[in-house]
Amino acid sequence: MAQVLKEEVRSRIIASAKKELLKKGYKDASMREIAKGADLTVGNLYRYFDSKEELVNTIIGTTLEKIDRFVKEKTNEGISLNKSDFSLDVSGKIIAYMLKDIGDELVEIYFESPSAMQILMKDEAVSKRMRKWLSKLITYFVSKMYGDSLLNAKVLDVLSDSFALSIISGIQACFLYKDLNKKELKLCIRAYLGTFAFLLDQKIELGEE
């Protein structure tokens, strides 16, 4: 049997891991299955990656950093994946432009490593953090959107958080489509985020009970 070059095996592992991770997610993807998919013994897999975590980070890492770097820059260091507290001065409609820029950049990053982005999008820990900022970010708008109809703070919170998840899920959905070219994907993301940006400026009337 021919001796295989290291790099070739490494990429076979990564390819197999991507498949598994997309299919099953972090928790349910198994090292055994990844090894099998890469035509390796498990022992050998561990020569290439010290742990499941390291393997996944290798796949996700770069992409995650790119996103973080960009968001930090756009928000003047106000938001980062690595801090749970964050501040943001959102003056007026600037947010609309911000969302558009972020959307465009996400698309760029996506095309540099599509499956990394897809896996990352499915990562619960990442989603949670994103949801947390977004939720805080839009609370202000949500309270304006519905005016006095939602006096209750609890309801306001739930609604902000739900919208945050809602927005993120939609973005994830876009990125999980495989057969869009860059132009099409950009259009989708822009339309999607643009719609929410539009929403944030509206007054929504709630019908009476």
Next chain:
Amino acid sequence: MAQVLKEEVRSRIIASAKKELLKKGYKDASMREIAKGADLTVGNLYRYFDSKEELVNTIIGTTLEKIDRFVKEKTNEGISLNKSDFSLDVSGKIIAYMLKDIGDELVEIYFESPSAMQILMKDEAVSKRMRKWLSKLITYFVSKMYGDSLLNAKVLDVLSDSFALSIISGIQACFLYKDLNKKELKLCIRAYLGTFAFLLDQKIELGEE
């Protein structure tokens, strides 16, 4: 010793399973733990339910059927969870009322069996089906919302599907909050769905490339 009625045991199992499923999710909920929680042996548990899957389906089932029955009724049999093809004649703004009604009904169903609804909301298979109809349902509106800017059918599809997921995720988020009373939950759902209903009537301008 009093003979324990079958039905009583069954419901004890279901109660225990609900707890476990909510705490740990499908994959991590263990049959042993469920049995223990119901004060039963594993072996006996399997006399009531053939498999983990069946048990979960039983829990979700009733609630799912209620939802299905209601949606069918509201859409004149146009939409059902159990058929992948469906048709819908949506004339004008009727959909807005429909959404409001569906939202209210969901809240009612939720309060009949909150945990079943919560588990159901976390169930991927269910989400997928709901997403499918919703996606088809709103395709029509989405094409109108963005006008000619989105001529491409593929983009239209992706966007509809993403909005569908987006809407569903938001509803799920609302239902997964535990400390809302019926009035508050209804308000949330109504605000949330109302916002999307409002959206469907708007024209969104997308900025140039």
Next chain:
Amino acid sequence: MAQVLKEEVRSRIIASAKKELLKKGYKDASMREIAKGADLTVGNLYRYFDSKEELVNTIIGTTLEKIDRFVKEKTNEGISLNKSDFSLDVSGKIIAYMLKDIGDELVEIYFESPSAMQILMKDEAVSKRMRKWLSKLITYFVSKMYGDSLLNAKVLDVLSDSFALSIISGIQACFLYKDLNKKELKLCIRAYLGTFAFLLDQKIELGEE
């Protein structure tokens, strides 16, 4: 195949574990091997004991507690396995009596569960703790035994600690003999400890360099 009673299996496991532990020690004894020795699957073994640690504690536990209780009592709570700091007022030759009593009691405890004691004696963690107290306990005597010849505090420490280990090793050796009856074992332990008790009262002359 006949259904085996729980208790019977439990004792088979314990028997097998004792064998393994004596042969290999805690770290190198494997659950797999223990299961095999008890004619069980590993999975089934875990039905009886939640972890390796629990299994070992089951075997050692009672014996360890007995020893601890007795030593505490004899030293007026001055020494316990569970605290790293301890104090002890040793007035004169009382220690000789104490050692004799402790020796006798150890033999009693040994015969209540010989292999438990043997495993416990091989347990590094236990040895370490015993060595620590003994070392502190005899520092005082050692400095008297050698008079001015050992001015150096470091040397004094090393020597005390080495004697502590020395004493413990000898006791362990006695207990690891399998074919002594109670009277014989008591004689051994008493002779052994008596010798050290005797030593602690002597002045040892060290020859010149």
Next chain:
Amino acid sequence: MAQVLKEEVRSRIIASAKKELLKKGYKDASMREIAKGADLTVGNLYRYFDSKEELVNTIIGTTLEKIDRFVKEKTNEGISLNKSDFSLDVSGKIIAYMLKDIGDELVEIYFESPSAMQILMKDEAVSKRMRKWLSKLITYFVSKMYGDSLLNAKVLDVLSDSFALSIISGIQACFLYKDLNKKELKLCIRAYLGTFAFLLDQKIELGEE
């Protein structure tokens, strides 16, 4: 490129192995780590040593031989590590001088290769053999020390063996201290062995049952 001499590599391996063995002990020292520490590949390491065992024996070997040679010499070929049977005519107090000499020599050997000695001291197989001779060597004295109180041959054996282990453990403890200089270590060993030599001349009274 300069050809690396075999011997140079060999000693690098041995140096690295010493470090690993001291840090982790036989079982937990890993060949991969040893190779890494010697700046070698695993495969190549196996060209120099056929197995882990051989490597360890090589390290211990020289020191062990030195000890053996010296003891043989001192006992007129009466004792050797490599024969299980041995004879020894010990007339009177000569043993005291012998012990002192052996102690001094051990310290010399120790400083020729401290880590080899430390590893050797931790080696169970070696301890066993040393214990065996020492045990036989002191049987004669032990029977004199306790007079008629220990008529039983079995008890006599156990006690001799326990004292042998006891003595060895103490010596090991001394050698495992790392920060003693030669003079201090010699003092320790001499005090320690001197104490036992002193003991061997005493009559120990055992209290009545």
Next chain:
DNA sequence: CATGAATGAGTTTTCATTCAT
């Protein structure tokens, strides 16, 4: 009806050793 003992395949990770190059 019910018990709970048992199984077999699963999880991640480690490691001495072999062997094609």
Next chain:
DNA sequence: AATGAATGAAAACTCATTCAT
């Protein structure tokens, strides 16, 4: 003489499911 890729069996532990009683 050297490399480092690969193997296979081991470790502790888990779990859905089956089955003798």
